[in-house]
Amino acid sequence: MDLYFLRHxxxxxxxxxxxxxxxxxxxxxxxxxxxQEAATMARLELVPEVVLSSPLLRALETAQIVxxxxxxxxxxxxxxxxxxxxxxxxxxxxxEAYAGSQSLMLVGHEPDFSQxxxxxxxxxxxxxxxxxxxxVEVPDLRALKGELIALIPPAMLAGRLSSANEPID
Numbered sequence: 430m431d432l433y434f435l436r437h438x439x440x441x442x443x444x445x446x447x448x449x450x451x452x453x454x455x456x457x458x459x460x461x462x463x464x465q466e467a468a469t470m471a472r473l474e475l476v477p478e479v480v481l482s483s484p485l486l487r488a489l490e491t492a493q494i495v496x497x498x499x500x501x502x503x504x505x506x507x508x509x510x511x512x513x514x515x516x517x518x519x520x521x522x523x524x525e526a527y528a529g530s531q532s533l534m535l536v537g538h539e540p541d542f543s544q545x546x547x548x549x550x551x552x553x554x555x556x557x558x559x560x561x562x563x564x565v566e567v568p569d570l571r572a573l574k575g576e577l578i579a580l581i582p583p584a585m586l587a588g589r590l591s592s593a594n595e596p597i598d
Contacts, residue, residue: 466586467498477534
C-alpha cells in the first residue's frame with residue numbers, strides 16, 4: 430500500500446488564537462500555498478483512493494483543498510485516530526480498516542507524522558514541515574514496515590525552490 434502523509438498547511442500561531450485549538454483554521458497564505466502544492470501533486474499523478482483527515486479544522490481544510498486536485502478526486506473522510514496523539518497503533522487500525530485499498534492519503538499533525546514515519550521505515554529522523562508530503566510504501570501491512578519513497582518539502586511542492594537567500598519552509 431502507498432501511504433501519503435500530508436501535514437496540514439500554514440495555520441495561525443496557537444498562541445495568537447483565542448478559540449479552541451481544534452478550531453484553528455488555515456491562514457489565507459496557507460490556503461493559497463496548498464492550492465499550489467495540490468497542483469504539483471496532480472502533476473505527480475498521486476492516486477490515493479481515500480483521503481483521511483484529522484478532525485482538527487486546519488487538517489480538514491487541507492484535505493478539502495487538496496483532494497479535488499488529485500487523480501480521481503478521492504472523497505475526504507474525517508478519522509479521529511489522526512488527531513494529535515496519532516502513532517503506530519492508530520496507523521495499524523487505519524490500515525486494517527482500509528486493507529483492500531492500494532493507497533491512502535493521511536492528513537494530520539506533527540510530531541506524530543514524523544515519529545510514525547520513522548517507525549515505519551525502521552528508524553531515522555524525518556521532519557514533515559507544514560504542507561509537506563511524505564510517501565511511504567508499505568508492502569506488508571501487518572508488519573507495519575515500509576520504505577520512504579519521497580519526502581517533499583512544501584516549498585518544492587509549491588514550486589518555490591530555495592535559493593541562497595530563501596530558506597525552505
